[in-house]
Amino acid sequence: xxxxxxxxxxxxxxxxxxxxxxxxxxxxxxxxxxxxxxxxxxxxxxxxxxxxxxxxxxxxxxxxxxxxxxxxxxxxxxxxxxxxxxxxxxxxxxxxxxxxxxxxxxxxxxxxxxxxxxxxxxxxxxxxxxxxxxxxxxxxxxxxxxxxxxxxxxxxxxxxxxxxxxxxxxxxxxxxxxxxxxxxxxxxxxxxxxxxxxxxxxxxxxxxxxxxxxxxxxxxxxxxxxxxxxxxxxxxxxxxxxxxxxxxxxxxxxxxxxxxxxxxxxxxxxxxxxxxxxxxxxxxxxxxxxxxxxxxxxxxxxxxxxxxxxxxxxxxxxxxxxxxxxxxxxxxxxxxxxxxxxxxxxxxxxxxxxxxxxxxxxxxxxxxxxxxxxxxxxxxxxxxxxxxxxxxxxxxxxxxxxxxxxxxxxx
Amino acid sequence: xxxxxxxxxxxxxxxxxxxxxxxxxxxxxxxxxxxxxxxxxxxxxxxxxxxxxxxxxxxxxxxxxxxxxxxxxxxxxxxxxxxxxxxxxxxxxxxxxxxxxxxxxxxxxxxxxxxxxxxxxxxxxxxxxxxxxxxxxxxxxxxxxxxxxxxxxxxxxxxxxxxxxxxxxxxxxxxxxxxxxxxxxxxxxxxxxxxxxxxxxxxxxxxxxxxxxxxxxxxxxxxxxxxxxxxxxxxxxxxxxxxxxxxxxxxxxxxxxxxxxxxxxxxxxxxxxxxxxxxxxxxxxxxxxxxxxxxxxxxxxxxxxxxxxxxxxxxxxxxxxxxxxxxxxxxxxxxxxxxxxxxxxxxxxxxxxxxxxxxxxxxxxxxxxxxxxxxxxxxxxxxxxxxxxxxxxxxxxxxxxxxxxxxxxxxxxxxxxxxxxxxxxxxxxxxxxxxxxxxxxxxxxxxxxxxxxxxxxxxxxxxxxxxxxxxxxxxxxxxxxxxxxxxxxxxxxx
Numbered sequence: 001x002x003x004x005x006x007x008x009x010x011x012x013x014x015x016x017x018x019x020x021x022x023x024x025x026x027x028x029x030x031x032x033x034x035x036x037x038x039x040x041x042x043x044x045x046x047x048x049x050x051x052x053x054x055x056x057x058x059x060x061x062x063x064x065x066x067x068x069x070x071x072x073x074x075x076x077x078x079x080x081x082x083x084x085x086x087x088x089x090x091x092x093x094x095x096x097x098x099x100x101x102x103x104x105x106x107x108x109x110x111x112x113x114x115x116x117x118x119x120x121x122x123x124x125x126x127x128x129x130x131x132x133x134x135x136x137x138x139x140x141x142x143x144x145x146x147x148x149x150x151x152x153x154x155x156x157x158x159x160x161x162x163x164x165x166x167x168x169x170x171x172x173x174x175x176x177x178x179x180x181x182x183x184x185x186x187x188x189x190x191x192x193x194x195x196x197x198x199x200x201x202x203x204x205x206x207x208x209x210x211x212x213x214x215x216x217x218x219x220x221x222x223x224x225x226x227x228x229x230x231x232x233x234x235x236x237x238x239x240x241x242x243x244x245x246x247x248x249x250x251x252x253x254x255x256x257x258x259x260x261x262x263x264x265x266x267x268x269x270x271x272x273x274x275x276x277x278x279x280x281x282x283x284x285x286x287x288x289x290x291x292x293x294x295x296x297x298x299x300x301x302x303x304x305x306x307x308x309x310x311x312x313x314x315x316x317x318x319x320x321x322x323x324x325x326x327x328x329x330x331x332x333x334x335x336x337x338x339x340x341x342x343x344x345x346x347x348x349x350x351x352x353x354x355x356x357x358x359x360x361x362x363x364x365x366x367x368x369x370x371x372x373x374x375x376x377x378x379x380x381x382x383x384x385x386x387x388x389x390x391x392x393x394x395x396x397x398x399x400x401x402x403x404x405x406x407x408x409x410x411x
Numbered sequence: 412x413x414x415x416x417x418x419x420x421x422x423x424x425x426x427x428x429x430x431x432x433x434x435x436x437x438x439x440x441x442x443x444x445x446x447x448x449x450x451x452x453x454x455x456x457x458x459x460x461x462x463x464x465x466x467x468x469x470x471x472x473x474x475x476x477x478x479x480x481x482x483x484x485x486x487x488x489x490x491x492x493x494x495x496x497x498x499x500x501x502x503x504x505x506x507x508x509x510x511x512x513x514x515x516x517x518x519x520x521x522x523x524x525x526x527x528x529x530x531x532x533x534x535x536x537x538x539x540x541x542x543x544x545x546x547x548x549x550x551x552x553x554x555x556x557x558x559x560x561x562x563x564x565x566x567x568x569x570x571x572x573x574x575x576x577x578x579x580x581x582x583x584x585x586x587x588x589x590x591x592x593x594x595x596x597x598x599x600x601x602x603x604x605x606x607x608x609x610x611x612x613x614x615x616x617x618x619x620x621x622x623x624x625x626x627x628x629x630x631x632x633x634x635x636x637x638x639x640x641x642x643x644x645x646x647x648x649x650x651x652x653x654x655x656x657x658x659x660x661x662x663x664x665x666x667x668x669x670x671x672x673x674x675x676x677x678x679x680x681x682x683x684x685x686x687x688x689x690x691x692x693x694x695x696x697x698x699x700x701x702x703x704x705x706x707x708x709x710x711x712x713x714x715x716x717x718x719x720x721x722x723x724x725x726x727x728x729x730x731x732x733x734x735x736x737x738x739x740x741x742x743x744x745x746x747x748x749x750x751x752x753x754x755x756x757x758x759x760x761x762x763x764x765x766x767x768x769x770x771x772x773x774x775x776x777x778x779x780x781x782x783x784x785x786x787x788x789x790x791x792x793x794x795x796x797x798x799x800x801x802x803x804x805x806x807x808x809x810x811x812x813x814x815x816x817x818x819x820x821x822x823x824x825x826x827x828x829x830x831x832x833x834x835x836x837x838x839x840x841x842x843x844x845x846x847x848x849x850x851x852x853x854x855x856x857x858x859x860x861x862x863x864x865x866x867x868x869x870x871x872x873x874x875x876x877x878x879x880x881x882x883x884x885x886x887x888x889x890x891x892x893x894x895x896x897x898x899x900x901x902x903x904x905x
Contacts, residue, residue: 007615014619032570036591041571047533048634050645052621053653055630062620100609101616103550103575104537176710189701189714196713196739245711248779249738261624262663277625297779352509359504366510 004087010097012087016067016078017113019263020170021226021256023048023059025108025143028165028221038139040102040109042165046143047108060111060145061101065089065127069115073172073183074267075231075260078115084264088117094130095138102142109143109165110134116149124152124160131163143221150186150194157194158218161201166221166253169194171246174239178232182269195250198223202251222253229280231260231270235307236279237297240286244297247290257283282309289316292347293340312402317343320380321398327380328388332361344377376401412442417489419448419584420562420595423481427474430493434467440497445489472506473499480520482559491517527558532567534639535579538607547590549576553601553642561586562595569593610644617645623656624663693722693807700773701741706796708774708789713738718769718804725883726766727810728752729801731819731852735784738775744768748854752816755853755869759877767808771823772797786854794823805842813841814879817852825849836875848882850875 004012025046032041048057066088067078077084089097098110112130116123127146134140146164148157161167169191173179176188198219205218225246229239243255259280260270286309289295293316300315301307303322310318320327320343329338331353339350352370356362363384368374379391379400391397413433417425433443477492485491495513499505508514531554541549550572554561561579565586568577578587580599587594631649640646697717703709716733719742728744736746744752756763772793777784789797801823805813815824822828824841834849841847851872859865 007612010612010615011619014616018620018622033573034570036573039572039574041567043567043570047529049533050617050643051631051635052617053628053631053649053656054622054625055627056622057634058617058620061616097612101613103548103572104539104607104609104613105535105552106609106613176704189709192713193741196741200739244779248777248782248784249711249713251782259625261622262660264663264666266663266666277627355507356509359508360510362510369512369515370509 006093006097009087009089009093010063012085013064013067013089014062016064016084016115017062017111019077019258019261020062020111020113020147021056021258022145022168022224022254023057023062023111024166024221024224024254025059025145026221027253028143029217031141033139033141038141039099040140040142042108042141042143049106049108059108060143061098061107061109062111063089063094063097063113065094065112065114065123065130066117067115068117071116071183071185073186074269075172075182075228075263077263077266079267081267091126091130091133095133098134098142099138099140102140107142109140109145111145111147113147114149120149120151121153121156124149124156128156128160128163131160135163145221148194148198150190154197157197158201161198161218162216164219166224167198167219168224168226169198170226171242172226172228173232174227174229174234174242175232178234182231192249195223195225195246195252199250223250224252224254224256226256226258228260229257229283236283236286236309237301237304237307239283240290240297240301243287244290255287257287276311278311279309282311282315285309286315294337295319313398314343316341317376317401324392328382328392329380331367331381331383332357342377342380344373344375344380346371412444413438414444414446415489416446416448419559419597422447422559423478423563426481426489426492427477430477430496431467433493434469434496434500435465440490440494443490443493445493447486447489467500469496469499470503470506476517476521479524479563480517482524482563483520484558485520488520491520524558524560524563527556527560528564528567530639531556531560531564534635534643535568536610536643537577538604539609540605541576547574547576551578551580551602551604553604554579554581555638555642556581556583557638559583565593565595614645614648618648618652621652623652623659626653626656626660628653696803696807700800703773703800705799706774706793708772708776708793711777712774714741715773716741716743716770716775717773717800718767719743720767720769720808721765722767722808724765724767724808725811726761726879727805727808727813728763728766728768729813729815729820729824730768730770731817731854732770732772732786732789733775734786734854735775735777743770747857748852751853751856755873756876759873759880761876761880767804767810769801769804771801771820773800789819791822794819798823802842805845810845812879812882813845813847814875815841815847815849817855820852821847821849835871836878846882848875848879850879 026044028042030042030044033039046059048059050058052058064078066086067084068086068088069076069078069080072079072081094110094112101107102109112127114123114127131144131146134144144164145166145168146160148160148167148169150169157167171179171188171191172183172186179186179188202218202222205215208214227239227242239257246252246255257280259277286300289300290297299319303318304310309315313321320341326338329342331339336350336354339345339353340347349370349372353362353367356366356370361384364374364386367377367383378386379388379397382388415429417429473496480492481488491513495517498513505511505514535552535554537550537552539548540551561581561584565579568579568586569588572588573591576589579585580602582598585596585599587596640649700717701715703715709715716737730744730748733743734746734748737743737749743749753763772789776787776789776793778787813824815821818828818831821831821834824847825839831849831851835851836849838846838848851868853872856865856868856872859868
């Protein structure tokens with residue numbers, strides 16, 4: 001076989017990496033290279049350097065170190081039984097690509113993942129070597145996200161955490177039974193143990209030693225995980241239940257949901273029907289409600305018919321429509337907790353309402369200027385110059401928000 | 412009439428100084444005609460600043476907003492800022508009124524500039540103009556921003572690319588960074604930048620990271636508007652990628668094989684794990700416990716926590732279930748309740764390391780609440796499932812005395828978890844006829860808020876630990892005599 005060029009390897013190994021949704025480069029320590037002795041900076045918020053036509057942002061160089069893999073996970077393009085072309089980067093090639101892309105302002109940093117070759121430890125130690133070379137030889141101060149291999153030795157995870165901004169391990173599927181079925185070699189309990197170890201290593205760095213010195217930072221941008229939606233039969237309630245447990249148990253920064261998407265040369269075990277991308281969107285909305293809007297899981301799932309979120313309207317609107325008795329709210333009096341429940345009001349809008357109403361009463365026009373989506377919100381609030389009248393309780397309120405039904409084609 | 416023309420480099424500083432002078436001299440907004448460097452001379456204006464006035468104070472939040480909004484491309488920006496500043500002088504609270512029309516307009520301008528700055532940070536594309544092996548490398552980019560954003564954004568590129576020379580050329584103001592020094596120049600025409608080898612690799616990456624099965628062109632265009640495309644090398648390939656995507660996705664779907672029947676393997680595995688008693692070799696027991704899937708608790712907890720201690724201990728201490736810290740670390744009795752136990756045990760001279768310490772239920776049961784996990788009491792069915800493991804541990808260690816702490820341990824060991832407060836301190840009969848001393852769970856002490864009650868509960872637990880210590884020391888011959896009558900097994904737990 002002819003030797004592959006760098007360009008061919010990049011094509012294979014970026015194609016293999018695209019099923020990982022995470023591309024975040026935010027939330028790490030602030031650093032820069034104004035001293036002229038290194039390359040790169042990190043300023044808290046991430047930057048998306050390009051967008052692909054699939055609507056996903058490209059912030060990091062997201063590649064696999066290799067797509068050879070000894071595992072046979074049926075949803076994965078890189079499983080051992082798949083016929084995709086294989087390639088492997090050397091340590092130097094990954095380092096060079098990262099630095100050259102970064103200097104041209106294409107990326108914020110590197111997101112390195114890998115298929116498992118030889119053994120988990122061997123794979124992880126190659127990934128750590130890449131990160132070490134970037135940090136210590138190239139003085140790279142940009143963002144590094146390393147995917148950790150669950151069974152790798154704790155010392156390797158430890159070093160990975162000191163070099164990288166973020167670590168992640170994918171739980172892959174919403175239930176243990178689904179993992180066993182589709183990823184027979186992966187052990188859900190081992191994945192959870194690995195996440196527990198990362199959380200404990202991170203917690204340990206918060207304690208000062210007796211001399212008052214802080215230990216080196218461990219994965220300052222935290223850990224995240226990813227779940228594939230729609231490959232097994234789990235309902236949204238199951239998915240969200242799993243993610244609330246993950247958030248509370250391992251202090252995850254993010255749980256990514258990715259709608260199962262057809263892959264080239266897919267396995268016979270997988271369903272042929274692809275889930276609507278809208279389902280992924282609704283899950284993210286519900287995830288946000290749980291984390292930033294003080295919603296409890298059962299509040300979101302109790303208004304669904306079969307444990308699945310309504311695809312036509314967002315979960316907050318669905319909750320509000322089912323609880324019309326508490327509306328309309330007076331924006332000049334309602335508490336912060338209740339204002340956060342109004343469809344069309346975000347956290348920013350609510351904060352603006354609270355600061356402004358200290359000085360004067362709010363009118364309908366004020367809310368528009370504050371960024372509220374009044375088309376949604378107006379049925380649920382009263383303000384100076386506005387009462388919804390019968391709108392709040394009108395029978396066709398849902399129909400105003402849901403898209404009109406489509407005529408089925410005859411052919 | 413005052414006529415002011417502000418320079419295109421250093422605009423923010425110039426506006427700030429001019430506005431301060433006007434405000435100090437109480438010059439009304441209608442008396443000033445603001446213009447930038449390109450403004451035509453005005454027939455009726457008399458140029459120049461008014462005589463210096465007193466100091467002026469302005470809310471800090473306004474200064475921060477003006478510093479950004481002043482870079483907007485709207486020719487009215489200077490006048491709008493000054494007019495609002497004029498209103499602000501009598502009503503400084505106006506800054507917090509998000510419903511005010513003038514402020515909303517300025518905030519909008521500020522937001523536009525910030526977005527333009529952000530897009531500049533994202534979409535500037537450098538090409539190498541020096542030698543790739545030079546000691547200090549050299550790059551250049553051509554960029555066309557919507558607002559005057561080069562000057563306020565240049566420092567971002569300094570912070571990021573200080574170890575190389577770079578220049579960002581635009582039709583408006585250009586930023587040049589050479590040998591660690593930043594400077595600005597006015598207007599440039601589009602230069603002919605040399606071909607760059609890195610660009611081909613970048614385009615390869617861009618085409619392959621794209622997933623044709625999930626085409627969302629609108630989402631892409633709202634974040635990466637077409638106006639930026641002409642200076643981004645990868646954007647030339649977008650139309651072809653979009654055009655080919657449906658066919659590629661269809662090909663993948665058509666190539667997919669059919670669905671096989673559902674598997675029965677899990678069911679068989681589950682049957683195998685439900686044998687009547689565990690009978691593996693002693694050293695395999697912890698491993699077997701860790702792999703337990705006998706009840707649904709294992710799906711949510713991190714790991715099962717087996718007991719710890721010498722395999723021939725005289726005393727076995729049984730708690731309720733692992734807590735948050737035990738669940739994370741995989742070791743029993745290390746959380747707050749475990750530490751409380753250690754303290755009291757140390758007081759009465761009970762050596763914890765000589766005892767076998769374990770829990771009635773091996774998995775942590777909890778409900779998530781925000782970033783915390785709230786402990787939940789295990790149900791009778793979960794206790795029953797887990798008694799399989801506790802029985803295996805007892806059969807292996809063969810302790811002279813079992814100390815049952817709390818209702819769950821009592822339920823598991825005696826079949827009855829009720830009325831612990833009145834049963835504590837007494838000996839009952841446990842599995843294999845072994846003596847079980849009932850006592851309180853240390854976490855019960857942690858939950859009592861009344862100091863007097865806590866002290867008395869602590870004294871009771873201490874007394875029981877002392878009793879346990881005494882009984883295991885006295886070779887255990889007399890144990891049978893103190894055994895109280897145990898309630899019939901199988902009684903409801905609570």
